[in-house]
Amino acid sequence: MLLRALFIFLLFHGVFVSAEDVQQMPAMHHLFDVKPSADISIPDSFPLNKNKQIDCQTCHGIKDMKDQDFKKIDKSDKDFFREGPYEVLTDFCYRCHEKKPYQRDNVHKMLDSEGSIIEDNCLYCHQEALDPEQDIKPEERGLRLPAQNICYGCHLYTPHFNALIHQQKPDEDMKKRINKYEQQHKINLPLSDDGEIMCTTCHTPHQIDVISREKPAGKQVVNSDMDEGIVYRKHPWNKVFIADKKDRLETLASQTGKKYALNYQRIEKEILLRLSAKDGTLCLVCHEF
Ligand code: HEC
Ligand code: HEC
Numbered sequence: 039m040l041l042r043a044l045f046i047f048l049l050f051h052g053v054f055v056s057a058e059d060v061q062q063m064p065a066m067h068h069l070f071d072v073k074p075s076a077d078i079s080i081p082d083s084f085p086l087n088k089n090k091q092i093d094c095q096t097c098h099g100i101k102d103m104k105d106q107d108f109k110k111i112d113k114s115d116k117d118f119f120r121e122g123p124y125e126v127l128t129d130f131c132y133r134c135h136e137k138k139p140y141q142r143d144n145v146h147k148m149l150d151s152e153g154s155i156i157e158d159n160c161l162y163c164h165q166e167a168l169d170p171e172q173d174i175k176p177e178e179r180g181l182r183l184p185a186q187n188i189c190y191g192c193h194l195y196t197p198h199f200n201a202l203i204h205q206q207k208p209d210e211d212m213k214k215r216i217n218k219y220e221q222q223h224k225i226n227l228p229l230s231d232d233g234e235i236m237c238t239t240c241h242t243p244h245q246i247d248v249i250s251r252e253k254p255a256g257k258q259v260v261n262s263d264m265d266e267g268i269v270y271r272k273h274p275w276n277k278v279f280i281a282d283k284k285d286r287l288e289t290l291a292s293q294t295g296k297k298y299a300l301n302y303q304r305i306e307k308e309i310l311l312r313l314s315a316k317d318g319t320l321c322l323v324c325h326e327f
């Protein structure tokens with residue numbers, strides 16, 4: 039996964055910095071003045087130098103990068119990284135590096151090409167691979183961690199906007215609505231041991247058809263393409279959305295010294311969700327808008 043690559047990158051990249059540079063390059067900088075191999079695809083809009091190598095201007099949009107005072111450089115400048123700003127650094131890396139080789143094995147990909155269960159993947163979360171044909175009682179699930187903690191380690195507490203705010207107890211009315219919905223639609227929307235909303239209230243960890251669609255635990259949005267995952271579509275409103283938020287984001291940036299990027303995107307294909315969020319079904323179980 040990319041974190042590992044970043045780590046390796048941070049460990050070794052000092053080595054490529056040549057001593058004759060006028061200014062000391064940052065010690066752990068990415069290599070430069072190399073001709074990209076076939077593994078790398080440089081966007082057409084990223085210039086190479088005359089020897090067809092990546093150099094400062096390939097990655098940095100700031101003019102005459104080499105001659106800038108490195109100590110004073112504004113890393114939050116939107117041109118610091120070419121065609122920035124980028125929401126996360128890795129988005130920039132993926133402009134040239136292929137995403138796949140850096141990706142972690144996706145544990146949610148649970149079925150092989152024949153549709154058989156890949157048992158090794160079950161063992162990340164279960165003490166043994168359960169037989170989905172059996173009726174499994176909650177105490178027989180053999181989860182390695184309580185359900186409310188089982189996603190952490192691999193995912194962040196805040197994998198997306200709004201995930202954190204949801205980690206609380208629904209009030210009594212909402213709880214009743216959830217229970218009623220579960221019974222009427224024969225679906226699971228589990229709460230944590232403390233009655234709080236957790237990742238698996240909205241998400242299922244299982245690829246579709248690992249657990250029968252007839253069972254409450256197997257009811258989820260129909261999408262089995264784990265390689266593709268979630269697909270967002272760029273939306274024409276994005277420009278308006280960004281313009282609308284621009285001032286507030288700039289204020290926030292000057293207060294915190296961090297650069298924020300927001301994009302309005304629509305979910306095109308969803309995955310690993312118990313109910314569709316795209317059409318609002320999931321949200322309306324709990325919310326009355
Ligand atoms: C392959 C892309 C790439 C190339 C080529 C490249 N850089 Fe960078 N540069 C980066 C990345 C990525 C960072 C930021 C690392 C971070 O923020 O952790 C960076 C950071 C910097 C910084 C800020 C360091 C700091 O942390 O304060 C300077 C200055 C810089 N680069 C100068 C240069 C110069 C000069 C060249 C040409 C000799 C160059 N870069 C070539 C990707 C590149
Ligand atoms: C402008 C394109 C470009 C960008 C952006 C870029 N890289 Fe690279 N990176 C390269 C090239 C070219 C090489 C040299 C290896 C090659 O050609 O296969 C390389 C090599 C590396 C290597 C050494 C791996 C090896 O095969 O030796 C690591 C690690 C790496 N990059 C990490 C990153 C990270 C992390 C980022 C984002 C911070 C990043 N790169 C951004 C073009 C880029």
Ligand code: HEC
Pocket residue numbers: 145146148155156157159160161162163164167168169170171174179181185188226228238242243244248249253255
């Ligand atoms: C990322 C963690 C994770 C992985 C990996 C995982 N499970 Fe689960 N599993 C859970 C959780 C959490 C539950 C609790 C019920 C729920 O949330 O739907 C569960 C419940 C189950 C149940 C009980 C469903 C019911 O009817 O209540 C079965 C059967 C099951 N898992 C089978 C599997 C199999 C087979 C694999 C491997 C292909 C697997 N699981 C991999 C987290 C995981």
Ligand code: HEC
Pocket residue numbers: 141142143144145146162163188189190191192193237238241242243264265266267268309310
């Ligand atoms: C052993 C590590 C691991 C565990 C545990 C784990 N995940 Fe993941 N998850 C991944 C990987 C790897 C991906 C693939 C995408 C990526 O690299 O981020 C992923 C992707 C996802 C996606 C996005 C699907 C996509 O492809 O776009 C969702 C949603 C998700 N996980 C939810 C959960 C939930 C909910 C839990 C806890 C029940 C959980 N995951 C537990 C490793 C894990």
Ligand code: HEC
Pocket residue numbers: 189193194195196197198201204235236237238239240241268305307308309310311315
């Ligand atoms: C209130 C419902 C809800 C809760 C709670 C929630 N999510 Fe999500 N999550 C969503 C929706 C909706 C999406 C986007 C649609 C999709 O999954 O296909 C999403 C997307 C994701 C993605 C993919 C992000 C991407 O853009 O690739 C990951 C990973 C993920 N969630 C993990 C988690 C984890 C881990 C938790 C617990 C900390 C969690 N979610 C809590 C509703 C929720």
Ligand code: HEC
Pocket residue numbers: 200203204206207208209212216227235239240315320321322323324325
């Ligand atoms: C399992 C129940 C549940 C589901 C499903 C759910 N929510 Fe929530 N949501 C809550 C609870 C509880 C809160 C926190 C209390 C409150 O603000 O009502 C909350 C808070 C929010 C907030 C913050 C409100 C504020 O005042 O800041 C937003 C926005 C939100 N939810 C949107 C969504 C969206 C969008 C979806 C569907 C993708 C969704 N929720 C799905 C229960 C849920």
